[in-house]
Amino acid sequence: MKPHALEVIQSEHSTLAAVLRSLALMAEQGPSNEPERFFDVLRAMLFYIDEFPERQHHPKESSLLFPMLVRAEPQLQTVVAQLDKEHQAGEEKVRALQQKLLAWELMGDGRRARFIDTLQDYVRFYLEHMSVEEEHLLCAAPLLLSSHDWIELDRAFNSHRDPLATGIRDPSFERLFTRIVMSAPEPLGIGRAFESQAGQHT
Ligand SMILES: [Fe+2]
Ligand SMILES: [Fe+2]
Numbered sequence: 001m002k003p004h005a006l007e008v009i010q011s012e013h014s015t016l017a018a019v020l021r022s023l024a025l026m027a028e029q030g031p032s033n034e035p036e037r038f039f040d041v042l043r044a045m046l047f048y049i050d051e052f053p054e055r056q057h058h059p060k061e062s063s064l065l066f067p068m069l070v071r072a073e074p075q076l077q078t079v080v081a082q083l084d085k086e087h088q089a090g091e092e093k094v095r096a097l098q099q100k101l102l103a104w105e106l107m108g109d110g111r112r113a114r115f116i117d118t119l120q121d122y123v124r125f126y127l128e129h130m131s132v133e134e135e136h137l138l139c140a141a142p143l144l145l146s147s148h149d150w151i152e153l154d155r156a157f158n159s160h161r162d163p164l165a166t167g168i169r170d171p172s173f174e175r176l177f178t179r180i181v182m183s184a185p186e187p188l189g190i191g192r193a194f195e196s197q198a199g200q201h202t
Contacts, residue, residue, distance in 0.1 A: 003145075005153035006138060009065075012057050013130045019045055020123045022184055027119055030112070039105045041191070044179045046101065050094045058087040060156050061133070068153070069137055072144040079136045086129050093122050 023045050031038035066080045100115040145153070184191050 003142065003150045003154065005065075005150060005157040006141060008157040009057070009061070009138065010134070012053065013134065016049070016053050016057075017127060017130065019048060019180075020126055024119060024123050026184070027116055035105070037191075039101070041180060041184050042101055043098070045184070046094060046098050048180060050091070050098070054091050054094060058090060062087050064156050065137070065141070065153060068145055068149050069141060072149075073140070076137065076140075079132065083129065083133060083137075086125070090126075093125070097122055 023042065026038070026042060062084050066084065070077050070080050097115070097118055100111065100118050103111040104115045186193075
């Protein structure tokens, strides 16, 4: 049976990948004639990335899972060092995206390309980061870690649950959850699609 912590990590990766792909798709399509809803949902999605993966998921990987794996298999040190570096860079990258989104919203379409370029780099960076974790670490983890390690990991990864990944709504994040799911178009949310009308970006 797959360890619980592994399921949590993989489910959070899937959710993050879906959020990233939706963000990129929505940004490409632009606000059309609904700038308020458009910027509102993009802001909420960036906040989600800052709040859950950056502050909950990554610190537990870096402080708990990675050291356990390196102890069990020292050859993983090189890949772990690179992933740790990416965790450290992640928060600053989200801040830059939030700032560039605000610039697009407040300064207009002239700032759109800078946000889109930064977002595309970020989405590539993040999908690659998760794919390295899955290929190099998560696949090997069941063979390398002891049952004692898994008890500790299960406890840690169960201490927070991502409301988008689990559907469990922490009241303090209810507003964020509702905003994303209700406003974002499919496949992430249930909101209606933004009309794609070229030349109407605000
Ligand atoms: Fe990570
Ligand atoms: Fe991860």
